[in-house]
Amino acid sequence: MTDGQIIQLKNISQNFEIDSKKQIVLKDISFEIKKGEFVCIVGPSGCGKSTLLRIVAKLINPTAGAVRVNTDKLAMVFQNFALFPWLTVEENIAFGLNMSGAKESEAKKIVREQITAMGLSGVEKKHPKELSGGMKQRVGIARALAINPEILLLDEPFSALDIFTAKKLRAELLSIWKERNLTVLMVSHLVEEAVELADRVIIMSANPGKVKEAKNVGLSRPRSVRSEQFYHLVDEIEKLIHS
Ligand SMILES: Nc1ncnc2c1ncn2[C@@H]1O[C@H](COP(=O)(O)OP(=O)(O)O)[C@@H](O)[C@H]1O
Numbered sequence: 072m073t074d075g076q077i078i079q080l081k082n083i084s085q086n087f088e089i090d091s092k093k094q095i096v097l098k099d100i101s102f103e104i105k106k107g108e109f110v111c112i113v114g115p116s117g118c119g120k121s122t123l124l125r126i127v128a129k130l131i132n133p134t135a136g137a138v139r140v141n142t143d144k145l146a147m148v149f150q151n152f153a154l155f156p157w158l159t160v161e162e163n164i165a166f167g168l169n170m171s172g173a174k175e176s177e178a179k180k181i182v183r184e185q186i187t188a189m190g191l192s193g194v195e196k197k198h199p200k201e202l203s204g205g206m207k208q209r210v211g212i213a214r215a216l217a218i219n220p221e222i223l224l225l226d227e228p229f230s231a232l233d234i235f236t237a238k239k240l241r242a243e244l245l246s247i248w249k250e251r252n253l254t255v256l257m258v259s260h261l262v263e264e265a266v267e268l269a270d271r272v273i274i275m276s277a278n279p280g281k282v283k284e285a286k287n288v289g290l291s292r293p294r295s296v297r298s299e300q301f302y303h304l305v306d307e308i309e310k311l312i313h314s
């Protein structure tokens with residue numbers, strides 16, 4: 072891996088056995104991500120985006136190819152929040168810290184910081200079922216950030232939320248990324264979202280899942296989602312997806 076790179080995928084393929092038939096889900100995927108980069112993956116449903124993210128997180132061992140990740144400080148945020156329903160908000164946030172054997176006093180301090188930072192003051196003792204979707208995802212993000220990750224993987228984190236909540240959380244994610252110098256790899260099904268957030272958009276095609284193209288966004292920040300260049304790039308990427 073060259074200097075400055077934090078994730079490197081080389082010729083990744085993934086097959087799954089479905090009803091004793093081999094299905095090629097990912098085929099020959101290669102890309103690198105630089106430290107500090109914000110990269111979005113877009114592509115049709117079922118093209119293997121979630122599978123690819125799980126491979127980067129080392130939750131799945133790919134059928135072929137090599138994954139190199141330059142840190143083990145990696146955290147994941149899920150579309151359906153994946154909170155533990157039997158734990159309170161603060162216990163959910165503390166989960167990864169406790170798993171990694173953090174001291175109780177230290178864990179408490181970090182959890183308190185995350186509760187304040189993510190706007191969760193007042194709901195610490197509640198359980199996930201008592202929260203709105205937006206608040207649940209705040210907990211999901213707080214839990215991920217509590218371990219002080221270098222890489223944040225997000226799998227369609229805002230697609231279960233209403234558009235106003237999603238918009239607010241997108242803006243917050245951008246400030247977190249900047250403040251913490253994170254490397255972000257996010258799956259999205261909205262091209263607008265990808266172009267609003269990412270430095271680079273990786274476009275996948277399906278059957279089997281492959282990288283079709285990678286596009287540098289190249290728009291200065293803060294970005295106007297109403298500019299002509301913005302529309303133009305969204306249009307171009309959408310055409311690539313559907314071609
Ligand atoms: N653990 C698994 N076992 C068998 N098939 C799977 C498994 N995970 C995903 N798949 C299949 O792989 C394909 C890609 O799934 P996924 O990565 O979830 O796509 P996406 O996130 O792009 O919608 C789908 O056809 C899905 O059914």
Ligand SMILES: [Mg+2]
Pocket residue numbers: 120121122226
């Ligand atoms: Mg998915």
